[in-house]
Amino acid sequence: MESTVLRTEDFNAFYGDHQVLKKINIKIPRNRIIAIMGPSGCGKTTFIRCMNRIHELTPDAHTGGKIFLDNENINDISPILLRRRVGMVFQRPNPFPTMSIYDNVIAGYKLNGIKLKREERDAIVEEALKGASLWEEVKDTLYNKGTFLSGGQQQRLCISRAIAMKPEVLLLDEPTSALDPISSSKIEDLIYELKEKYTIIIVTHNMQQAARISDKTAFFYLGELKEYGDTKQMFTNPKNEKTQSYITGRFS
16 A cells, blocks of 8 residues: 655645645655646646645745645644755756855755764765766766856756755756757656655646656646546546546647
8 A cells, every 4th residue: 555745635825815736735755756737837846846835935925724644744744844854946947156166066055054074974975966867967066056057957957966865855946848859868867767755746737747657647727626536547547537538739
């Protein structure tokens, strides 16, 4: 039986008076890749931003209902600790521009005031870069700025920065949308490898990508979770007519 790492109960999200998510109930299994799909403006990104409480940083943003991480209500976890357990990688690669590759990877520890010995820092940086399949490409230029890397390398640097904190869950918001096809393919291969250690939730507009790499897919429409299940089953025999319409390209 699959172990659940994240689950929601009648979860709602708002920007001011505008309700973006409506009574979302979902269980996210551990060490699986979950794709979140749906047309623009359906609440996909808001949903994952709620999972590590980044949503609440937006003025007038608020939520209702509950999200549990390992059966603990995330509102009972300090946001700093929560974001260490639930890491996030954004749509556009965003290495810290003034920092070296090395300092980018270790940034989470510095920002959280976690003091480490030099050899501990070195080990974390090497492990995280290897985990993001970037070590061999940058091991001789660790003290160069991360912004000198290609777009695909920058995105893998952002992934290494997230996994350096050893999170349980990794949230990826369209991580390949700004990349060329070759870089996108490398990121997809990496995501597939990472599920051995992490639960991965990926927002994607790319249906082929969702079909290639995810174990389960959630389809959102107008703030509602319309369908959630095994990816292969959803793409071959969706239960909801809105899912069917989306998959067959009748709306986007």
